Amino acid sequence: MAQIRHRHGLNAALSQHHLCFILLLSACNSGVCSGLSDFLTELQNTLSGAITGKTYIYVGSTLELTCTLSDQWAGSWTSQQLNFFVSQPLNFQVPAREECIPAKYVRIVDSSSATLRLHHVSLKNSGQYSCSAGQTSCEREDLIGIADDVNVEYAPHNVTNFKCVVRDWTESMKCTWDHPVEYVNWNHVAVTLKSATVFSKTSVSCPHLTLISCTWRNVKEFTAAYIYVLEVNVTNIVTKDKAQKVFTIKTLENVKPSAVENLVIKSAENMDGCLNITWTHRKIYRRKIFRIRRRAVGNTNFTVLRDDLSNSSFVTCGYGPMTQHVFAIDCRPSGRHGFWSDPRLQEQREKRHDNDKSKLEEKSKRIQKEAQQSSRDIGQHGKVLTCNEIWHMASLRIGFLIPALYDLLSSNATDHFISSCKIALSQGGSCDDTTEFFKIFIQQYVKQKVCQLNQRP
Ligand SMILES: *[C@@H]1O[C@H](CO)[C@@H](O)[C@H](O)[C@H]1NC(C)=O
Ligand SMILES: *[C@@H]1O[C@H](CO)[C@@H](O)[C@H](O)[C@H]1NC(C)=O
Ligand SMILES: *[C@@H]1O[C@H](CO)[C@@H](O)[C@H](O)[C@H]1NC(C)=O
Ligand SMILES: *[C@@H]1O[C@H](CO)[C@@H](O)[C@H](O)[C@H]1NC(C)=O
Ligand SMILES: *[C@@H]1O[C@H](CO)[C@@H](O)[C@H](O)[C@H]1NC(C)=O
Ligand SMILES: *[C@@H]1O[C@H](CO)[C@@H](O)[C@H](O)[C@H]1NC(C)=O
Numbered sequence: 001m002a003q004i005r006h007r008h009g010l011n012a013a014l015s016q017h018h019l020c021f022i023l024l025l026s027a028c029n030s031g032v033c034s035g036l037s038d039f040l041t042e043l044q045n046t047l048s049g050a051i052t053g054k055t056y057i058y059v060g061s062t063l064e065l066t067c068t069l070s071d072q073w074a075g076s077w078t079s080q081q082l083n084f085f086v087s088q089p090l091n092f093q094v095p096a097r098e099e100c101i102p103a104k105y106v107r108i109v110d111s112s113s114a115t116l117r118l119h120h121v122s123l124k125n126s127g128q129y130s131c132s133a134g135q136t137s138c139e140r141e142d143l144i145g146i147a148d149d150v151n152v153e154y155a156p157h158n159v160t161n162f163k164c165v166v167r168d169w170t171e172s173m174k175c176t177w178d179h180p181v182e183y184v185n186w187n188h189v190a191v192t193l194k195s196a197t198v199f200s201k202t203s204v205s206c207p208h209l210t211l212i213s214c215t216w217r218n219v220k221e222f223t224a225a226y227i228y229v230l231e232v233n234v235t236n237i238v239t240k241d242k243a244q245k246v247f248t249i250k251t252l253e254n255v256k257p258s259a260v261e262n263l264v265i266k267s268a269e270n271m272d273g274c275l276n277i278t279w280t281h282r283k284i285y286r287r288k289i290f291r292i293r294r295r296a297v298g299n300t301n302f303t304v305l306r307d308d309l310s311n312s313s314f315v316t317c318g319y320g321p322m323t324q325h326v327f328a329i330d331c332r333p334s335g336r337h338g339f340w341s342d343p344r345l346q347e348q349r350e351k352r353h354d355n356d357k358s359k360l361e362e363k364s365k366r367i368q369k370e371a372q373q374s375s376r377d378i379g380q381h382g383k384v385l386t387c388n389e390i391w392h393m394a395s396l397r398i399g400f401l402i403p404a405l406y407d408l409l410s411s412n413a414t415d416h417f418i419s420s421c422k423i424a425l426s427q428g429g430s431c432d433d434t435t436e437f438f439k440i441f442i443q444q445y446v447k448q449k450v451c452q453l454n455q456r457p
Helices: 002-016 018-029 034-049 356-379 387-408 416-426 436-454
Strands: 056-058 063-068 082-088 097-100 106-108 113-118 128-133 142-146 151-153 160-167 172-178 189-197 213-216 227-236 242-250 261-267 274-280 288-296 303-309 313-317 325-333 344-347
Touching: 034 142, 063 082, 063 128, 063 142, 082 106, 082 113, 113 128, 160 227, 160 242, 172 227, 261 344, 274 325, 288 313, 303 313
Parallel strands: 056 151
Antiparallel strands: 063 113, 082 097, 082 128, 106 113, 128 142, 160 172, 172 213, 189 227, 227 242, 261 274, 274 313, 288 303, 288 325, 325 344
């Protein structure tokens, strides 16, 4: 009886400020008051054991907490006299606002238990829940139980706005997405991404992953297969629940070319007031369209002069001696899909002699011609080329070599790149490139297969 009275007294105090009780308890736990500590720990166990129910729940679900009077209260209280309270916020820096929850949310289960049920909970329903007994509704004479903190979190949602950008057809890829909800605790959210290509046997984890992106940084990580199948899982690591969605990306439809290079603007020969703009692009064989924009120096808006050029020079006229303009050249893959490259900007310059560029163009034309020629040679099994000859021309001619190789290699070549290249060709794309991957490919196949074939007597 003495003990019960003692508990009554303590309880009355605690039910006023049960957060203080918890602070006191943690002070005691750290050894400040060892004698009282055991008693309080036991008491806390009793209090927390009195309320049962899930305390980590999702927005929109139902919070269900059952408060049960232990034998100790038999004769003092019945379940009809149980009241539920919630205090917010959960941190101790701000004094807790404690609210009584209206009785309409409480159902009597039996003579010793009552259940609080809140449907369609929102983030606002997070907090610390307790139940007390009192003569009238919302009265607290004895604290019966304290639940673990109730945390309301969003269920894992599928990611949205999933998009991928492939740099320069084959160089790298970055996919990004959004989360449709702002999770309360991002530490509880894990995002994973796996990719598979049509020809790969296993899926591969994202090489560089954040909560909102995945990046394949170079040709070792990005194989430039024609189709990428990407699975994104969003997992709540507390509950292990998952939202899982699969996206299919056609790489050739998501290409952003690199910026044009070697941009030169000079006066057109024998044409007064005309400028000859020339440039190059790293990916010689990929089909692109170029856009030329212009603005007067001091103006912020560009005017589009052309956005349908397929060759890399343009002559524009009507420039008086004292005018100054800024030109912007960018490009995108021809066809319906793809993104504009970053623009290359240049201010109009005085006439200047520049032989380097024309040399470069000449060289590229010559190599192109050679390549076409040798591609025919290989295709017809006609002229015998040495491995070294082929290899030395390889970097600029691969676009021509690849189709020719198809005729020579067994259709059953397992290298998945060849297969994806074949698909690309059948879809009107091309397979030319100068990436490291291609070089390895050429080394392997040209040396092993083509050279063998060509060197047969
Ligand atoms: C997503 O979850 C499923 C089922 O647990 C698992 O089989 C798959 O490998 C996961 N995918 C990713 C990208 O983690
Ligand atoms: C995620 O998307 C997949 C496929 O669209 C769907 O089957 C699944 O129900 C979605 N999951 C969630 C949690 O919305
Ligand atoms: C523009 O420059 C290119 C490359 O130097 C040259 O081939 C072409 O003839 C020039 N066009 C004019 C109109 O000057
Ligand atoms: C530039 O474009 C913006 C937006 O299209 C427009 O509001 C502004 O008036 C333009 N400025 C000039 C100088 O044309
Ligand atoms: C650019 O291409 C067009 C047709 O595609 C051609 O008529 C024109 O002569 C070309 N210009 C240059 C400078 O090569
Ligand atoms: C690949 O070639 C092997 C032997 O040459 C053959 O047994 C197999 O069926 C072929 N596979 C395909 C998919 O054609």
